[in-house]
Amino acid sequence: MFLNKISLFIAFNLFVTIAIAQENTAKTPEFLQYTQSTWVDSIMESLTPQERIGQLIWVAAYSNRGPEHRTEILNTIKKWNVGGLVFFQGDPLSQVTLMNEYQNAAKVPLMGAIDAEWGLGMRLDSTISFPFQMALGAIQNDELIYEMGKEMAHQIKKVGLHLNFAPVADVNNNPDNPVISYRSFGEDKYNVTKKSIAYMQGMQDEGLLTTAKHFPGHGDTSTDSHFDLPQINHSLERLNDLELYPFKELINAGINGIMVAHLNIPALDPSGKPSTLSKAIITDLLKGQLGFKGLVISDAMDMKGVTKGNAPGVVDKEAVLAGNDVLEVVPDVAKAVAEIKMAIDQGILSQKTVDARVRKILAAKQWAKLNEYKPQPLTNLLQDINNPQALLLERKLTEASLTVLKNEGNIIPLKSLDTLKIMSISIGADSKTKFQKTLDLYTKITHFTLPMEASLKEIEAIKKELPQYNLVIIGVHDDTPRPRNTIKFSEAVQTFIQTLPFEKTLISYFKNPYSIDKLENLENAKGLIAAYQDGNSAQDLAAQLIFGGVGANGKLPIGIGKKFKAGDGLTIKGGIRFKYTLPEDAGMDSKTLFKGVDSLMNQVIHANGIPGGQLLVAKNGKVVLHKAYGRQKYNDTTKVTLEDIYDLASVTKISSALPAVMKLYDEGKFDLNKGIADYLDYFKNSNKADANFKEILAHQAQFNPYITYWKNTLRKNGSYKWSTIKKDSSARFPIKITSNMWLHRNYRKKVFKAIKKSPLLEKKEYKYSGLLFMLLPTIIEEITQENFVEYVDQNFYDKLGAGRLTYNPDKKFDKKHIVPTEHDFIFRHLPVHGTVHDEGAAIMGGVSANAGLFSNANDLAKLMQMYLNMGTYGGEEFIKESTLKEFTKTQFPENNNHRGLGFDKPYLKYIGENSNTAKDASSESFGHTGFTGIMVWMDPKEELLYLFLSNRVLPTRANTTLYKLNTRTNIQQLLYNAIK
Incomplete structure (x- = not known):
């Protein structure tokens, strides 16, 4: 009698406290509109009293267990007419297959539930795990949480389920909490509430039933209710102000369900009963004072927090008497049904109460469209679950946290x-x-x-x-x-x-x-x-x-x-x-991009156009494709990796001397209106003295395309002249071409002489020439009084973090990471591996602006992105924007010349497959190609960067399959298609 008075006193005070705090009217969950529907009426009429009890009971199911478990679940469904299944570990395909079979065996469509607080990945392999709620609690944009809820609902429904036991609405204010902790949005009740509501609304807006947990609040416990019964000794005022706050707001927001925890809370029920078995907490507080009309679901009935000291079956009956609508994960269905039936027979529990709860459960099933149940298809299941937008959302949430x-x-x-x-x-x-x-x-x-x-x-x-x-x-x-x-x-x-x-x-x-x-x-x-x-x-x-x-x-x-x-x-x-991300993050379609690029790369590799390659695509400064393909050599097992470096051939022109020239131009140390003779006295009396750099860099200075400098090392019989190459190094022969070829120290003078004496072409029109680029390193050294390689390293590559963008890579890297090029049996008489392919650059000791640079796609891309950014990268300005705009514009269109200064540009008129770029490349775009099978291209209009690295000259430069298949520009067009 004394205890009853205390209970009444506490209940009255609790009612007053909470009633005063409740400013909003509880919102009725949407599904309750169906409690008196024709479908619910028809189901109720078809069920026996025992079958109605079965609807209150949901059992655990697994999709990774053997046939015995499957048989057990089928028997339970048929014998007891259980209302639902709670799925745990397994995989999506087995999950759907089994759920379809279980639904087929059920008299009443089964509610499929899952504990997927952070997504299907919490329970099923081959699926997505979103960040834990503590990480989500750090996010400042709750719209992302809402989007996660929507996506999670989509995925859960795809595996044939209808209810998620989420969100966790506990305010975790105990650092030593062993069971909630990272599962909570945090310690601030307002943050927990806002995010719980956003998460709930996202799921419910996509037609998924939700369940906030663990009522009345599991955040301040130091005991795990899976193993024992935690006790919370806070006052009514504290509980109402903190622990209950998120649940009250979720109820006001219209949440479908509330899960009750196994907790001993003396201030709410001094009897010591677990909250799951407490009428004071469930019926009086949750349903009565808080006005919650949705589904009340117990925490798992096999947890020791509730089973300890309570007999099987009896504990389930007590949970029903306390006010739970659903008993989750009942370990012994037979005993549970027997005890609940006995309670009805004894008049402790009315059939009317049971029927009302069953109607509520059936109404929820109708809201979830189980009245129109159809088997869930398996077609494209994994692709639908792991869709690009979901994968991107997971990264967005992580980044925002x-x-x-x-x-x-x-x-x-x-x-x-x-x-x-x-x-x-x-x-x-x-x-x-x-x-x-x-x-x-x-x-x-x-x-x-x-x-x-x-x-x-x-x-x-x-x-x-x-x-x-x-x-x-x-x-x-x-x-x-x-x-x-x-x-x-x-x-x-x-x-x-x-x-x-x-x-x-x-x-x-x-x-x-x-x-x-x-x-x-x-x-x-x-x-x-x-x-x-x-x-x-x-x-x-x-x-x-x-x-x-x-x-x-x-x-x-x-x-x-x-x-x-x-x-x-x-x-x-x-x-x-660079941000390394997914195509959708940059407004590109991953299916179009990946499928198309992979197909074209496989085509050219299978046609022996290239043994392999690297691709990098970035849009808006976001790397959306960064992939290695094939092998370093034909008939070899060494696969290309993203760390491997390629001979860039003529892409060296825009990657070494050109950035140096632009920097010096910014500094007023390089004049485009001057010419070679202004910086190299040796050329003052040459036929090239009058050509200015603007014309030379735009390739219309009447220069010859190329000089085969290496042929001057040979006698008529093919042997080397004594004054050019020796087998061993010495003071007179210090320039290494191969381990058995050492070039005379003064041979560079012969190269300069050959360039100086080379005749000019008849017309001043576009004709691609590499002659200037053999001279530029020396010109830059004359201007700066610094070593050319050290200058570009210090002013560009080191600052960009581009350590794999380098000359003479065999001095820095293991050959296993340097992709080989041609088998040269004319000049060097061996396969070229670790040194530059271009003979002219080789004669210059591997250092030229015509060729000689090596890189992987990633480090070269940093330099190219700096160009695309119009001179900035990493928070630093390398080149002025005005300079880059000048160098990357078409200089002499009136002369039918499409080139910029050093940079290639799209042809003035697109001529189909014979064009140098894709059809959709804008006129603002610029880039370059390389003889070894390289292409880099930048399009400011779309903020698009494209790098294609290959060694198409292996084993011979005569292999032109890459060109015939037009692989590089076909891939480039795919990038624009993916944007569209």
Whole structure:
């Protein structure tokens, strides 16, 4: 009697407290309009009392278990007429196949439910996992959360299901919470509420039933209800103000369902009962005082938080008596049905109450269109689930969640790459991480990994390396796909982390941010990024953030001890360097792009036009295709990788001397109206003294196309002249062509002489010529008084982070990463591998502006993107915009010359397959091609960058299949098609 009075007193006070707080009227869930529908009436009439009880019971199902489990589920459906199935682990195809079979066996269409808080990937393989709710809590644009809800609904419905047990609406204000933590939107009730509503509305707007959980609030627990019954000892005022707040707002917003947790909350029910078995909490509070009319679903009835001390069947009956409409994951259906039936027979539970709940369940099924049930098709299932927009959305959410907690000296994004010597350490990893691989895309970095249980020897080896570098990038990784608030690093590793040279350290933290508080001194790092989880997208995008490929505006959704408070987070502007992303992010269609490009590349490879190649496509500064194809050589097993470097041939012209010329032009040190003789006295009395650079660079200065300089090294019998080439190096023969060919130190004079004495063509019209580019390195050295290679390295390649853009690559790289070119049996008498293919450039010691540069697509693209940006990249101006506009415009169209200054341009009139570009390339576009099978092209109108690297001259330059198939320009046209 005394306890009853206390209960009434508490209930009255609770009612007053909550009623005063409720300013809005609870919104009736949409599905309730069907409770008296013709279809629901017909189903009710067809069901026996026992079958109606069955509708209240939903059981666990798996799509990765054997035939015995399938048989068990089929028998349960047929015998007990259960209302629904809750699916757990498996795969999408098996999931749909089984659900179709189960529906076929059911008297009443089954409700298919899944616990997919962060997407189907939480339960089914080969599907997408969106970021955990804690990461989503950092996002400032709730529209993204809404879009996630819509996409999630689309995917869940595709696998034949109708209800998602989400969102988690718990306010996680206990850092030691073992079960909610990363599953919550955070510790701020308003943020949790806004995001829960956005998530819910997205799903419901796409026709998916939703369930907010875990009522009345599981956020401030230190016990996992899967294993025991947590107790929450807060006052009514505190519960009403904090824990209940998101649920009240979700009810007002019209959520379909509420899941009740297994919690002991004395202030709401002093009996000690789990909330799932509490009439005071479910019937009086949730349904009565809060006015919730939707589906009330219990948390799983096999969890120890409710089963402990409660007998099977009896516990299910108690849950129904407490007010639950649905019992989730009932382990013993027979006992549950028997106990509930007995309660009806004894008058403890009325048939009217059961019928009302069944009608509610059936109404929800009708809202989910189960009254029009059709088997779910398997066709294109995986493609539909893993659609490009969903994949992009996952990356957008991850990017938007990135939270910069420290940015001392604006270290993020990194600038002045030429001043940095960088090492990276992935802590908690045994091999090179995705984080490190993405860092590699931006500049040269030396990588180390440190396992969780690293030995002192391993740690000491890394510590010895630290002084050699002026920047240390740390990735702190997790050992579990779910970011628990734990630190499992060995004591030695923890000590290493806590004693890092923080004054030169930038940390990306891929663990639960709560655990930052368990490692001393991390807050002293020069830069600190909270990435929330250790997935590929988080690692990839955190690395891009460090270099300015993406920005950040995430705000910490929780406090981290005394180090950081909820709401902390700095805004970082991105877009200063490449963003590596998906085509849809740049307004391109991935299906058109990938399928078309792959088809054309496979065509030319199978036709032996090229053994392989690399492609890079960027739009709006976003790299949307970056792929290696085929092999380095025919009949070889060495596949092309993205790190491999190719001989750029004539693309060297616009990649070495031309940027130097433009920079010197900016500085007033190079005059386009002057000519070669103004910078090289040797040419003052030549027939080329009067030609100005504007005409020469536009290829209409009457220069001959090319001179076969190497032939002057030979006697008539084919042997080398004694004064040109020797087998061994010496002071007189220091220029290496091959290991058995060393050129005389003065042979360059013969090249200059040949150029000087070469006759001019009759007409001043467009005729492509490489003669000037043999001279430009010397001209640039005369102007700058610096070594040419050092000049372009220091002023361009080093600053761009383009370490693989280089001359004489065999001096820097292992040959396995240098793609071979022609088998030269005329001049060098061996296959060319590691040195320049062009004989003229080879005679110049591998350093010419005519040819000689090597690169992979990624590093060459940085230079080309700088051009496309009209002179800027990485937050730095390399060349003035006005200069690039001058050099990239058609100079002499009146003379039927389509060229710019150094740059190639589209023909003045498109002539079909014989044109040098795709039909849709704009007149503003510019680029160049290379004899070895290279093409680079930039289109400012579409902000489109295209690089095609190949070694079509292997084994012979006579192979013109690449040209005949028109592969390069056909691929270029595909890019425009993908934009359209």
